[in-house]
Amino acid sequence: MARKTRTGRSWFRTAILFFIVLALIPVLQVIYVHFFNPPVTTLMVFRRIEAMITKQFRGDIHYRWIPFERVPDDFLNAVWQMEDSRFFSHDGFDWIEMEEAIQRAERKHRPIQGVSTISNQCARSLFLWQGRSWVRKGLEAYYTFLMEHLLTKQRILELYVNVVELGDGIYGIEEAAERYYQIPAKQLTRSECAMLAAMLPFPRGWDPHNPSPRLRGRYILVLRRMNAGGPIERKLRE
Numbered sequence: 001m002a003r004k005t006r007t008g009r010s011w012f013r014t015a016i017l018f019f020i021v022l023a024l025i026p027v028l029q030v031i032y033v034h035f036f037n038p039p040v041t042t043l044m045v046f047r048r049i050e051a052m053i054t055k056q057f058r059g060d061i062h063y064r065w066i067p068f069e070r071v072p073d074d075f076l077n078a079v080w081q082m083e084d085s086r087f088f089s090h091d092g093f094d095w096i097e098m099e100e101a102i103q104r105a106e107r108k109h110r111p112i113q114g115v116s117t118i119s120n121q122c123a124r125s126l127f128l129w130q131g132r133s134w135v136r137k138g139l140e141a142y143y144t145f146l147m148e149h150l151l152t153k154q155r156i157l158e159l160y161v162n163v164v165e166l167g168d169g170i171y172g173i174e175e176a177a178e179r180y181y182q183i184p185a186k187q188l189t190r191s192e193c194a195m196l197a198a199m200l201p202f203p204r205g206w207d208p209h210n211p212s213p214r215l216r217g218r219y220i221l222v223l224r225r226m227n228a229g230g231p232i233e234r235k236l237r238e
Contacts (some may be wrong), residue, residue, distance in 0.1 A: 005121045006215045014154075019076075024236040026139075026143055027197055027238065029143075030125055030143065030146040030150050030151065031132075033126065033149060033159060034150055034151055034155065037046060037161065037162070038159075040063070041124060041125055042126065042127050042128055042129060043124070043125045043128070043130070043165065044061045044063065044171060046129045046130070047059050047165075047169070048060075055202060057168045057169070058168055059168075059169060060169035061118050061169060061171065062169050062171065062176055062179065063126055063163070063171040063172055063173065064175050064178070065162050066172075066173070067158070068157070069186065070172075070174075071158070071161050071162075071185060072185055072186055072188050072193055074189075074194070075160065075161065075173055075185070075188065075196065075197060075228065076157065076232045077226050077232045078193050078194050078197035078222050078225075078226055079118070079160070079161065079200070080118070080157075080229070080230075080232050081222070082197055082200070082221070082222050083117075083118055083200065084117045084118040085225075085229065087118050087119075087153065087157075088118075092119040092144040092148035093117065093120075094115065094119070097115055097117075097201055098115045119144045119147055119148055120140055120156065121154055121160065122147065122160040123140050123147055124149035125163045125164055125165065126141055126143075128140055128143070128145050133210045163173070166196060166199060166200075166203050167179065167199075167203050167204060173196065177192075180192075180196070180209070190223075191215060191223075192208075194219055194223045195208045195215075195219050195222075196208065197218040198229075201218075
């Protein structure tokens with residue numbers, strides 16, 4: 001009986017240690033991107049594997065990092081206003097938007113949509129995969145919590161605009177500017193920044209040079225919100 005008890009305790013301690021290690025891995029990953037720019041992201045790897053299996057996309061990895069000061073303010077404004085207008089005031093989870101999304105879903109009898117913050121999307125692009133499983137959502141919430149407490153808002157934005165998917169195998173604003181307009185990101189016009197930001201919900205299916213009616217509608221909406229919102233420079237200084 002004593003031997004069984006010791007064995008049971010040993011397994012329990014091993015299980016606790018295992019879960020502690022699992023919980024620490026995301027902490028170490030977030031600390032890493034605090035100091036270093038990621039050479040590759042989990043999403044890039046998953047997209048590459050997906051392309052090899054399905055053959056629907058090329059799955060190449062075209063990715064170039066640029067420092068925050070070389071990201072055009074117009075693109076930052078477009079992303080901020082369109083993707084997460086309360087980015088600078090929430091802790092990674094926009095509870096106001098969540099409540100509004102729940103009410104919209106109940107009225108239309110549809111699944112809840114449109115509640116991902118920039119921090120959520122950044123966590124997903126850096127460390128996770130696309131999908132709607134509860135496991136992925138739980139991990140996304142944990143990574144978001146860690147990022148909001150271990151990184152500054154500016155660093156989260158810098159990570160996001162450099163790793164966000166903007167086409168088949170195209171990651172980050174610098175690579176998108178070169179691929180679509182043959183110029184560095186810093187030279188993008190206000191209109192070009194708005195168009196690239198408008199592509200974010202469906203980057204592998206939309207073409208900025210041949211916009212569908214839906215993409216054109218989002219582009220107009222992005223410009224309208226950019227004009228209505230204040231400059232992002234003031235938010236970064238606060």
